[in-house]
Amino acid sequence: MTSVRVLVGTRKGAFILSSDGARSSWNVAGPYFEGWEMYHVKGSPVDPQRIYASQSSGWFGQIIQRSDDGGVTWSPVGNGFTYDGVPGTHQWYDGTPHPWEFARVWHLEPSLRDPDTVFAGVEDAALFKSVDAGENWTELSGLREHGSGPFWQPGAGGMCLHTIVESPRDPSRLFVAISAAGAFRTDDAGESWKPINRGLRSVGIPDEDADVGHCVHRIALHPANPDVLYMQKHWDVMRTDDAGESWHEVSGDLPTDFGFVIDVHAHEPETVYVVPITSDSVHFPPEGKLRVYRSRTGGHEWEPLSRGLPQSHCYVDVLRDAMAVDSLDECGVYFGTTGGQVYASRDSGDSWEAIVHDLPAVLSVEVQTLA
Amino acid sequence: MIRVVLPAHLSLLMGRHGEVLLEVAEPVTPRRLLDALEETYPVLRGTIRDRVTQQRRPFIRFFACEEDLSHDSPDAPLPGAVIRGDQPFYVVGAMAGG
Numbered sequence: 001m002t003s004v005r006v007l008v009g010t011r012k013g014a015f016i017l018s019s020d021g022a023r024s025s026w027n028v029a030g031p032y033f034e035g036w037e038m039y040h041v042k043g044s045p046v047d048p049q050r051i052y053a054s055q056s057s058g059w060f061g062q063i064i065q066r067s068d069d070g071g072v073t074w075s076p077v078g079n080g081f082t083y084d085g086v087p088g089t090h091q092w093y094d095g096t097p098h099p100w101e102f103a104r105v106w107h108l109e110p111s112l113r114d115p116d117t118v119f120a121g122v123e124d125a126a127l128f129k130s131v132d133a134g135e136n137w138t139e140l141s142g143l144r145e146h147g148s149g150p151f152w153q154p155g156a157g158g159m160c161l162h163t164i165v166e167s168p169r170d171p172s173r174l175f176v177a178i179s180a181a182g183a184f185r186t187d188d189a190g191e192s193w194k195p196i197n198r199g200l201r202s203v204g205i206p207d208e209d210a211d212v213g214h215c216v217h218r219i220a221l222h223p224a225n226p227d228v229l230y231m232q233k234h235w236d237v238m239r240t241d242d243a244g245e246s247w248h249e250v251s252g253d254l255p256t257d258f259g260f261v262i263d264v265h266a267h268e269p270e271t272v273y274v275v276p277i278t279s280d281s282v283h284f285p286p287e288g289k290l291r292v293y294r295s296r297t298g299g300h301e302w303e304p305l306s307r308g309l310p311q312s313h314c315y316v317d318v319l320r321d322a323m324a325v326d327s328l329d330e331c332g333v334y335f336g337t338t339g340g341q342v343y344a345s346r347d348s349g350d351s352w353e354a355i356v357h358d359l360p361a362v363l364s365v366e367v368q369t370l371a
Numbered sequence: 372m373i374r375v376v377l378p379a380h381l382s383l384l385m386g387r388h389g390e391v392l393l394e395v396a397e398p399v400t401p402r403r404l405l406d407a408l409e410e411t412y413p414v415l416r417g418t419i420r421d422r423v424t425q426q427r428r429p430f431i432r433f434f435a436c437e438e439d440l441s442h443d444s445p446d447a448p449l450p451g452a453v454i455r456g457d458q459p460f461y462v463v464g465a466m467a468g469g
Contacts, residue, residue, distance in 0.1 A: 035380055059430040059464040060380055060418040076384065076414045082423055 004326050005070065005368040006334055007051065008342055009038035012360035014053055016071045023332055023346040026355045032074065033065065040107050040321055040364045043070075047115035048368050052134060054105040054120070062104050064120075064134050077134035081105070081122055084141035090124065091153040100124045100144070107321060109164035113171060121161035125152060125178040127190065140190035143176065148195060148212040155179035155215050155234075156280075162320055163216070168223040175229065175244065180215035183231065185244050196244030200233060217260045218320045222269035230272050230299070232262040232320075237274055239299050250299020255286050261323035265348060266331040270298040273325075273333060273349060275318040284315040292335070294349050308352035309343065316341070321364035328369060336362025373404060373449075374459035381419075381462070385412050390459060399454045401433060402445040419462055434461040 002021035008014060013031030032038075036055045044050040049070045055063040062081065065074045087100035103123040111117035120128040120137065126144050128137040152159060160179055167173035172189045175196070182197040195211045205213045215234035222228065231238040231247065236257050238247040251257035256276045265271035272295045278286050285291060290309040293302040316339035326332035333345045340359035345352045372392040382388045393407045402425075409416045416422060419431055425445075427433070433440045436450045436458050452458040 033383070035383065057380060059378075059428065060384075061421075061428060062417065063384065063414070079417050080422055 002328065003370045004328070004332065005043070005048075005370060006324075006342065006344070006355065007041040007043065007071070007364075007366040007368065008336055008359065008362060009041045009053070009321075009364035010336075010340070010360035010362050011037055014038040014041050014055075015356070015359060017342065017355050021328060023326075023328075023344060026344075028356055029071070031360075032071070036063075037104075038363065039105060040366075042108050042110055042364075042366045043368045044110040044115040044118075045112050046110075048370055050110070050115045050133070052108045052110060052118050054108055056104040062102070064105065064108075066134050078130065078136050081120070081128055081137055082139070083126060083144070084139040087126075087144070089150060090159060091151060093154060095153075097150070100126075102126075103158060106160045106162045107164055109166065112166050112168055119164045119166075119174070121164050121176065123158045123160035124154075125159045125161040125181060127161055127164070127174075127176055129190065140186075142186070142191050143184060143193045146184075146193045148181070151212060152178065152181040153213065163219050165219055165221055165229070167226045169226045173226075173243070175219055175221075177216040177219050177231075179217070180213060180234075182212050182214040183216050183219060183244055196240075197247070198245065199240070199247030199249075200238065201236070202234065218262045220263050220272075222264040225269045228269065228298070230262050230264060232259050232274055234258065234280060237262065237299060250295070252295070252300035252302055254293055254302050255304075259318070260320040261318050261335060263323045263325055263333070265333075266325045266327040267329075268296070268331075268348075271296050271348070272299060273323065274302075275323070275335060277317060283317040288312055288314050290314040290316065290337075292333070292345075292349055292352075305345075305349045305352070307350065308345075315339075319363055321366075322362050324365050324367040326367045326369045332367065334365050334367055336365040338362065372456050373399065373407075373453060374456055375404070375408060376459045376461045378462065378464040380464065381415060384414055384418065397454075399449050400446050401440065401443070401449065401460075404449065404460060405445075430465040432461075432463040432465050434463055435459070 006017040013034040015030035039054045041053040051067040053065040089097035092098035107121040109119040116133040127140045163177035165175040200214045201208045217232045227243045237251045239250045240247045259277045289311045292305040316337035323335040336342045338361040342355045375391040
């Protein structure tokens with residue numbers, strides 16, 4: 001019997017929403033780790049009962065939790081995130097050198113191939129890897145030390161490594177994105193890295209098309225075509241067809257090309273979803289209307305999807321890790337808002353309903369499709 | 372036995388509520404108390420002190436006997452009332468926000 005589990009991280013705890021394959025009736029479990037910021041909760045694609053969660057607090061620091069039974073019980077695992085060597089400095093908001101300091105784990109990416117291997121993207125920006133199910137963490141310091149690190153600068157939310165995408169074709173290839181440094185790729189399992197930002201243009205940095213310094217918000221790909229990546233940048237929706245060697249803009253007829261989330265349909269590699277947000281200073285949807293936009297052409301041409309979504313007086317935001325898709329025959333699409341709603345569509349975005357209305361502000365949404 | 376009172380977030384993490392009772396060898400100092408606490412509850416490593424520097428985290432405070440001991444040396448002896456168990460040692464998440 002197919003079922004779906006939606007893993008929700010919020011400002012004040014984690015929640016697990018579950019349904020059978022019909023996706024019409026949902027059970028809400030939680031809060032787990034109440035009172036803690038849950039930046040990200042994600043299950044292993046290899047072993048869905050294995051779930052990792054990032055639990056953090058400005059007071060008490062970082063904890064990593066692991067469940068081996070689908071989220072019924074949890075155990076704290078390792079939280080030793082120590083930078084390799086002397087980490088040096090990056091740029092502060094005012095351009096002065098600032099020491100690298102660990103703050104929190106923004107994103108956990110369980111490996112596509114091994115349930116005990118998991119990557120962690122952290123603030124201040126760095127990539128860590130565990131090969132023992134989260135007990136011990138080692139920095140893949142080739143990223144931070146590849147050369148441009150001293151010039152990275154924090155975005156408004158901090159200097160975070162927030163996106164990790166493992167190539168489904170090549171186990172040695174990883175993509176990451178950092179605010180506000182840009183996108184990077186390794187082809188040797190994290191030993192060496194290169195910026196992949198050619199084609200990005202960012203007003204507001206001294207050199208609009210610099211190699212690094214771009215505020216990338218999110219990257220997504222479809223497993224069937226891992227050289228094609230879609231990017232929601234601070235402004236602009238971008239696409240690459242050559243694994244990041246060059247990008248071109250596909251914002252097309254979007255009402256605004258600012259936003260945070262981007263994701264790809266489970267079965268249609270050219271069907272892409274974004275949620276336009278008014279601007280970098282106005283973090284709510286244009287006209288107070290919450291609309292997902294879908295392109296079935298890999299960008300450029302976008303259609304608003306609003307059925308079931310609030311179309312007046314809606315002033316929520318949808319943060320970068322808060323959209324996911326399931327892999328049922330009729331693809332389900334899910335996203336969470338800073339207003340505490342988690343919306344679901346079981347028809348590829350044509351219509352929506354709120355699974356829950358009043359959670360704490362949603363930081364992340366991930367979906368597991370269970371056989 | 373040394374009595375230690377922890378904030379709710381850490382009690383949740385430890386999976387227990389109420390005061391923690393610890394055996395701490397003399398001389399009883401904040402460092403030795405926290406070493407014993409982390410030895411008993413490894414999940415607390417990094418939550419009160421930085422894992423690497425062992426410095427108190429910025430929004431953590433240590434109170435005892437109606438005094439703020441946060442800025443005292445971690446190797447200074449704790450008050451006799453704490454050592455005797457008459458008074459608890461408080462680990463406090465500093466109040467912040469509105």
